[in-house]
Structure formats: C-alpha cells, structure tokens
Amino acid sequence: MLVEKAVALSVILFVLGTLGAVTRRNLIVILMSIELMLNAVNLALIAFSRQWGDLAGHVFVLMVIVVAAAEVAVGLGIVIALFRNRESINVEDSSLLKW
C-alpha cells in the first residue's frame, strides 16, 4: 500500500513541477521546478523498485541524481552568462527568437 501512495505523491509533485516550469518567469525558479520534476521521477522509480524487488530502480535513481547535478551546474552557468549579458533573469527579456 505504501508503494501506491508513493506513486500518487510522485504524480502530485510532478504536476507541481510542470506548473512551475511553465508559468513562472524567474529563470532560477524554472530550474528549481525542473529539479522538482526529477525528484518526482526518482520517487516513482524507488517505489516501483520496492514493488518488484529489483535494484535496477536504485541504480537508475543514482544516474538521475548525477544527471540532475550536472544539469544544474551547466544550467546555472548559463544563467550567470545570461545575467551578465542582459542584467535580468526574467525569461521574457530573453525572447529575441519570438516571432
């Protein structure tokens, strides 16, 4: 029963993360919402790994944590470079490619 509740929690967190990534303007909050989505996926992987007794879920979660760390490092580097250029982290100020 714990597994199903964990999967439901994972869905709720994923939805909240998606909403944050879609509607917020602050670039750092968008990155944090993406982290929240990755965490929700980790929770689902751990829950199902517990359900089937297979350690592949745990190993995959380790890979996801590593990828999230790498993505945050590079993403924040991009944020710093963008801030140096435009003095703002509002994504609406970086909409040159919008037609």
Next chain:
Amino acid sequence: MILVGVIVKMLFIVLVVAGLFLPLITWVERKQSAVMQDRIGANRADLAGLTLIGLLHPAADVLKLLSKEDVVPLGANRVLHRLAPVIALVPAIVTLAVIPFGGTYTIGDTTFSLVVADIDWGILFVFAVGSLATYGAVMAGWASNSNWGLLGSMRASAQMISYEVTMGLSIVGLFMCFGTLKLTEMAALQDQTFRLFGFLEHVFGVAVPGFLDWLRLPMWGVFLQPLGFILFLTCIMAENKRPPFDAPEGESEIIAGYHMEYSGMRFGLFYTAEFLEVPVIGTIVTSLFLGGWAIPWLSTTDIVGGVSSVFGQGFAVGVCIVLHVLSFLLKVVVLIWLQMALRWTLPRFRYDQVMDLCWKMILPISIANVFVTGAVILFLERGA
C-alpha cells in the same frame, strides 16, 4: 523498554555532552589559549569572591548574551534571520545520535548498546546531516541584508560544499579496511590488536622472527590509515569553519562575516553551534580513527573475563561499561585539546589558499590514498 532506553540515551547526550562539554569548551578555549600565549586568561568572573580559575565565565557569557537587545537589521528578511541560527545548531546535536559511546553489553539476558540509533549506514548519516549545516551560514548572511554578511555567506557556502567532497573521499580507505559503514561495528573492530610485522608473513611468506612477533599495535584507524587521519581531520575542521579555516567569519577582513548582524542570544546560538562542533568533531574522529570506546591493549573479553573471575558477571560488565565510556571521553578530550592547539597556533588561511588546499591538494592525495589502500589490501589478502 526500548523507548525508555532511547530516551535515557538522548537525555545523556543532551545533558552531558551538550550541557557539560559546552561550558567546559568555552573555558578550555580561554585557558588553553592563555597558557599557550603565556598570559593568565579570563579569571575575573566570581561568585561571592570565589573565582574558580575562570570556570564561571561561561555562565557570565550566557547571562550577558541573554540580556542584550535582539537586533534585526532594516530590510532584512525576518523569518530567515530568525531561522538561521537554529539551522546552524541542530545538525551538530543530531550527529551525536549515531556515535557509539560504548559497545554492546549483555547483562543476564538483556543486550543493550550505548548508541541512540544503530544505523547500518551511520557515516552517511553523519555526512548528510553535516551537509545541512551549510544552510545556517548561507541563510544568515543573506537574510542580514548587509555586504559583509553576504561575503561571509558566499565564502561559507563554497568552502563547506567543497570540503564535504574531500571529507567523504578521505575516509574511503578506512571503509575499505574495515568493510563497513556502521559506526558501532567500526568501533568494535578497533577493539583488537594486530602484529606490526605481520605483513612479512602475508606478503613475503617469511615467518616473523621471534623478537618482533610480540610487537602488537591496537587496530585503530590512525595506525591503519595515518594519511586518512590527517586528511579527514583537516577536512572536518574546514567543513565546520574552525580556525584556521574561518575565512567566512574572518574577523580581520569582513568583520564578522555571516553572523555580523546577530546580537544577543541569536549570536549565542551561533556561538554555541561553533563550540558544540568541537566535541562533535572529537567524537566522530575518535569513533573512526582512535578506536572509539576501546582501550588500547585490553579488549572487552579481557576485562570481562578478568573481573568476572573475581567478582561476578554483572559487576564485570558494569566495570567494563564505565571503563569504556571513560576511555571514549578521554579521547574526545585529547582531540578537543588538539583542535584548540591548532586554532591558536596557525594563522588564518587566505580564502584562495583554503580552496586550493581542498581541490588541488587534498582531493588528489585522497584518491591516491584509495589506490594505495586497495593495493595494500590486495597484497595482504593474497597471502591469506
């Protein structure tokens, strides 16, 4: 029954370690620095004319801090400003939950161990909780809305997350030697001795000559991993921003760094957190490297066997418990002395020197330590 045991142990930790050690550390800091610097130190606080060589100064400190005005600077985030000292203090106390103050003892038919939480991955718990202490420093500087606070905060966050990496890496060799992450098991494994020249038998197949065979060392972490001990002590002192690594609160550069805008008991909480880290560092390093509660050449079976032949099983185990806890506290006191001596001997490192030390010196040396440890373990086990 188990719950009562847990509560008793928690009370022991909070009252004895936090309540007794903390005022003592303040006194030790003042008196040891005074002795090292050839002066008398603080000895004026008196109670009806009795000065007690300065032992009343911690009480005077607390009274002073409690009676000061609590200032929240203009434009500061009030919630974060108030939350930061608490977040700096809590990890120091929570870390004590997994430290073994004694081994596992059986009296009659009840078995109990002198540790609050015997987690299978004890060391990871210590690192995880320690990494949450970063937020106290980070929040304090940001929420203060001051330039010095921000500088101190940024230095603190970069320094703490860098040294977490090397803290974990420098004791990987120790995990390889002991084969476990459980602190109680590590302390129990350090309760034995090994022959110093035993490697002659394992590696070269030569029998150890008689006059060298009796030379046995206790199987402490510091003898198995001397380099790991030095690296880990450096890293954990830097992680907790102990001088000489206190660039985040460099008093001569950025006034008081991240706890500049704190006064009264909130500063008292930061002060408490920093001074509580000293015995906590002592307990962690003792459990890993100095044999924990083990007495050097007297293993538990020796003591219990020896005393029970004269007095009886229950009394023997009681004597054993007292001896073990005293030996643990003695080793913690030695490490407290060592940290204080390091503090008052070395000048503060410049911030770029601190970061260079972590990434350019300690990290490669720890990785080399892992390699060499692996090679030595392979060679030693090849013969066995």
Next chain:
Amino acid sequence: MIDFLFYVFAALAVAGALGMLLNTRNTVAGALSLVGTMVSLGAIYVLLDAYLIGALQILVYAGAIVVLFLFVVMLLNLREDAFSPERLRFTKLIGVAIGALVGVELLLLLPAALGPAATVPADFGGYRMVGAALFTDWVLAFEVTSLLLLAAMVGAVVLAKRSID
C-alpha cells in the same frame, strides 16, 4: 506507524513544493522550501527501504545542489524584484485538476493492478547490494556517468568564466 510517518513527510514535501511555487517575490525562501521537500523525500526513500539513495538524496540534492542555487542567487544579488503578474491562470487550474485526477485514479486503480509488494531481503537498498549491482550489472552506466560529470564540469567552467581581454 510507517503509514503515519509517510503522511507527515508527504504533506511536508507537497507544502515545500507549494512554498516554492507560490512564492512570487523571494527566490531564497523558495529555494529553502525546496530543501524541505528534498529532505522529506529523503525520509520517504528510507521508508521505502532505499537507505543508500535516501542518504545520497540529502547529501547531494539537499546539501549541495540547492546550495548551488542559493550561491548563484547570492552571487547575482537577486533581491526581491517585481515580476509582472503571471498569465495562464486558466491553464494552471486545468493543470492542477488533471494532476489531481491522475493522482486519485492511480491511488484507486494501482493496488489491484500491482498486487502485494515483493518480499525483499533485509539488506535491500543498503549500500552493499546497491554497490554490488552498480559495479557488476551496471558498470557501463557508472563509467558513462563519470564521463558525463567531466563534461559538465568543463562546460560549467567555460560558461561562467570571464574572458581575460
């Protein structure tokens, strides 16, 4: 007891996520609520027998990644600036409704579909078993992630470096 703890930590996780999302002015407070979510998730992992992953979640995610976020916020000195009110309010409502619907559906339909959880050895999710799996079955993924981390490190340094000219 485990159920009660799960509800407490699930409520904390959702509260932390909402605190991050609904916080329109203070980025640092949002990041700190995210830390609350990460720590609660770490506790839930331990409840699900994933001991190593739970410890690593707190150590890596809550202890380093969010500190990195806070470090960048402090470096760029992003105090409370006023962003224009967000649009897409209707979309948000629909998103929340669909999310709640899927969550409730899963909660009702999954127990019958999955059956009881597998009985696992007591050491499941401990560092020995996960470490053994990581170095025997999944060693290729392990080595590739080390290359990934190297690429990310080089990329981050190149991006954030100021050119000396």
